[in-house]
Amino acid sequence: MDDFLGGRISVLQPEQGHRAGSDAVFLAASVPARASERVLDAGAGVGVAGLCLLARIPALEVTAVEADASLCALAAGNAARNGVAGRFRVVEADVAAPAEALRAKGLMRESYDHVMANPPFHVAGSVRPAPDRGRAFAHVMGDGALEDWVRFLATMAAPKGFLTLIHRPDSLTNLLKLLERRFGDIAVFPLFSKRGEPATRVILQGRKGSRAGLKLLPGLVLHEPDGRYTEAAEAVLRGGEGLELGE
Numbered sequence: 690m691d692d693f694l695g696g697r698i699s700v701l702q703p704e705q706g707h708r709a710g711s712d713a714v715f716l717a718a719s720v721p722a723r724a725s726e727r728v729l730d731a732g733a734g735v736g737v738a739g740l741c742l743l744a745r746i747p748a749l750e751v752t753a754v755e756a757d758a759s760l761c762a763l764a765a766g767n768a769a770r771n772g773v774a775g776r777f778r779v780v781e782a783d784v785a786a787p788a789e790a791l792r793a794k795g796l797m798r799e800s801y802d803h804v805m806a807n808p809p810f811h812v813a814g815s816v817r818p819a820p821d822r823g824r825a826f827a828h829v830m831g832d833g834a835l836e837d838w839v840r841f842l843a844t845m846a847a848p849k850g851f852l853t854l855i856h857r858p859d860s861l862t863n864l865l866k867l868l869e870r871r872f873g874d875i876a877v878f879p880l881f882s883k884r885g886e887p888a889t890r891v892i893l894q895g896r897k898g899s900r901a902g903l904k905l906l907p908g909l910v911l912h913e914p915d916g917r918y919t920e921a922a923e924a925v926l927r928g929g930e931g932l933e934l935g936e
Contacts, residue, residue, distance in 0.1 A: 695927035698740050700767040703759070709737035711911075711926060712807050712890065715880060716855045717741035718925045718932045719805075719892050724748035726802035729845050731784055731838065732756075736764035736777065738805060743773050745929050750776055754796065756783040784841040785834070796845065804842040805853040808835060810860070835860070839867040846897045853934075854893045861891055865903075873899030876934040879908035894934045906934060 690699050693714060702708045717738045722728055725748055730739045733753035743749055751773075755761050761781045768777035782794050842852050852872055856864060861877070868875060872895030879888035888908065909932070911922045924930040 693737060694741060694744055694929040697744050697929060698737070698771055700735055700737055700740065700770070701763055702735050703763070707734065709734050712855050713737040714741050714926055715890070715892065715932070716805055716807055716853060717745070718930065719855075719878065719894060719934055720803050720853050721851060721894075721931075721933075721935060722746050722749055722803050726750075727800065728752070728803040728805065729754060729796075729801040729842075731804065731806040731842060731845075732808060733764055733779070734760050736767045736779070738807065739764075739777060740767060740771055740773065741929070742805075743771075743776060745931055747773075747776075750778075752778045752780060752796070752801070754780050754782050754784065756781065785837040788844075798844045799847045799850075801845050801850060802847055803851045803853065804846045806838060806842060807855050808838045810857050835863060836867055839864070839871065843871040843897065848898055850897045852893075852895050852897065855890055856893070858888045858891050861893075864893060868893070868895055871895075872897055874901035874904075876904045876906055878906045878932070878934050881908060881910045883912050883914065884910045892932070892934065 691702055692699050720728065720742055722742065724746060727750045728742060729752045731754050733739060733755045736753050739751040739753050743751060753764050755764060758781055761779050765779045768774045780794050780796060782791060782796060846852055854864065875893060875895040878892040880890040882889050909921055910919055913919055918926060925932060
């Protein structure tokens with residue numbers, strides 16, 4: 690059993706393979722949702738991001754989309770374990786599935802106020818695959834798969850809906866190209882391991898159909914020189930506070 694947000698959330702994760710960590714927490718903290726809105730989490734894994742978001746804003750409806758059946762089962766169990774099963778729906782589906790297949794699973798286009806995702810980081814062939822299939826599946830995607838993710842998220846987002854992603858900085862150029870003409874008012878929020886070091890993650894947020902320009906934000910430093918989390922990082926990781934990426 691793994692705890693998040695200082696013990697406010699407890700989840701079961703696979704003993705081997707990909708395990709959700711701080712990326713999911715920072716992703717959830719960045720979503721500017723309000724009570725009664727609908728949120729879709731693509732590639733939800735065991736549901737950590739959606740559960741963290743519900744801990745901060747309880748009156749939401751979260752749909753967790755995951756292609757791996759075993760992770761779907763864990764996500765559903767984790768929602769029940771944390772008392773949010775009525776507000777947390779798990780859908781087994783691939784983001785690259787045809788529109789009719791998605792509709793058959795209740796995933797209707799332009800139905801969500803917010804869409805969020807932590808897509809796989811690596812393109813197949815660019816890294817040595819992990820020996821565990823689940824870990825490889827979560828971290829490595831085929832050529833063009835990132836475009837499939839962005840297309841799916843853009844399709845699911847309501848007009849003027851928000852998209853929030855967390856990814857590696859070396860994917861930023863490609864992501865901005867893919868978001869172009871789909872989302873505007875894009876904010877780029879870097880996460881730095883320590884002050885003065887290159888960013889290790891970037892959070893991107895945009896609004897569907899907006900024509901506003903890009904904003905590069907100061908971002909967040911995660912660790913003090915001695916390795917302790919900074920006060921601001923602790924407020925998110927343990928305190929469950931949100932991150933402000935807007936004006």
